[in-house]
Amino acid sequence: MKPVTIIGAILIIVGIVGFAVGGFTFSHEKKDVDLGPLQVSHEQKNTVPIPPILSTIALIGGIALVAAGVKSR
Template identity: 35%
Template sequence: MNITRIIGILLIVAGALALVYGGFSYTKDTTAVKLGPIELSVKEKETVNVPIWAGIAAIAAGGLLLAFGSKKG
């Protein structure tokens, strides 16, 4: 299996996950106040939405890589 086929498969999987879940979220730790030895930290939950067109484009690009990437001309 060459690198082009692996990238194509990864793009198809990532595009499918983007269509199924629509985005992802993560938690970011930030320091709110630091006063001498006392430090207050805040955990913020950030959400990133992945557009539908990006998922479709990733699937299409992965399919094109699988179809045409391994052919040597």
Template identity: 35%
Template sequence: MSPLKIVAILLIVAGGIGLAYGSFSFTKETHSAKLGPIELSVKEKETVNIPTWAGLGAIAAGVVLLVIGKK
């Protein structure tokens, strides 16, 4: 399988996952302090929304790459 086809398939899969989930969340540690034996930290939950147009664009780009790879 050529690298072009692999990239195309990865784009299609990533676009499908982006459309299916729509967003993902992660936790990041923003502040921490050590005061002797006491440790303080603040964790914030961040949510990143994936636009619908980005998922559709990734799928379209993958399909175009697959079509170009066949020629």
């Protein structure tokens, strides 16, 4: 397999996953109070959406790269 075809397949998978998931969530701990031995903190969750246009671009680009890799044989 050529590298162009492999990159195209990866982009297709990324595009499909972007449509299916729609974003990802991560959490981190945030300190509220720090008074010597006394510490108060809480866990904060953030969500990062994946815009559908990026998923579309990845999918179309992946299809184009796979087609170019197959055609160059």
